[in-house]
Amino acid sequence: MRADTQLGRFWANRGEDGIKREYQLLVDYLCNAAGGPMYYTGRDMKLSHQGMRISASDWDIFMGHLNATLDQFTVPRAERDDVVNFVQSTRGDMVEC
Numbered sequence: 001m002r003a004d005t006q007l008g009r010f011w012a013n014r015g016e017d018g019i020k021r022e023y024q025l026l027v028d029y030l031c032n033a034a035g036g037p038m039y040y041t042g043r044d045m046k047l048s049h050q051g052m053r054i055s056a057s058d059w060d061i062f063m064g065h066l067n068a069t070l071d072q073f074t075v076p077r078a079e080r081d082d083v084v085n086f087v088q089s090t091r092g093d094m095v096e097c
């Protein structure tokens with residue numbers, strides 16, 4: 001996503017440490033939502049993405065990268081649907097315009 005021409009702006013000029021922290025929080029968040037054992041210490045999705053002006057078009061591109069990743073690792077259908085449905089359920093907290 002950082003290398004994507006449209007989405008890269010969200011991570012432009014951010015320090016490496018902040019990016020690593022966000023990556024770890026993302027792992028914790030997804031593992032916690034999937035039933036653990038990781039404990040999520042970050043902020044909720046609405047609060048942490050509010051004001052970024054993530055658009056419907058940004059979201060569609062993001063979902064394209066998610067699907068490409070699931071393709072890359074040939075994730076089986078049932079697990080794939082679980083991941084996509086869970087992520088899609090957060091859309092309302094992310095997309096502002």
Ligand code: HEM
Pocket residue numbers: 007010011018022025026029041042043044048049054058059062087090094
């Ligand atoms: C187009 C889609 C998305 C964009 C552009 C985006 C962008 C970002 C950015 C820039 C941050 C850092 C915020 C900060 O340091 O203040 C962040 C944090 C985070 N994002 Fe996203 N995000 C997207 C979708 C998602 C999705 C779908 C999830 C999970 C299902 C997610 C989970 C998180 C988590 C767990 C954090 C850390 C929250 C915290 O710092 O407490 N993001 N996101």
